[in-house]
Amino acid sequence: MTKRKNHSAEFKARVALDAIREEMTLAELSKKYGVHSGQISTWKRAALDNMTSAFQRRGRDPEPEVSAAEVEKLHSKIGQLVVERDFLADASRQLLGTRGKKW
Structure with a gap:
């Protein structure tokens, strides 16, 4: 049994970005980076889901919900x-x- 690999955030971002670009298939990316295609799909989905946080202003609280x-x-x-x-x-x-003035 092989030991698990811990990939850095930069590596995951690079692989996810290549997957988002769709210049190569998942199988090709898997072979290129040595990562299972399912893992690449997971990283791609995570990158797309969290992309909006990159454009949010920091230090500001979101608008409070009003009932x-x-x-x-x-x-x-x-x-x-x-x-x-x-x-x-x-x-x-x-x-x-x-003498009264109108508003």
């Missing part, structure tokens, strides 16, 4: 504030008459 209940609560608060603003604007026009 529908919270959105509904904020919409009702906005509605309440609009009604209050309109009421106060009308009241100030009535009190000040023509």
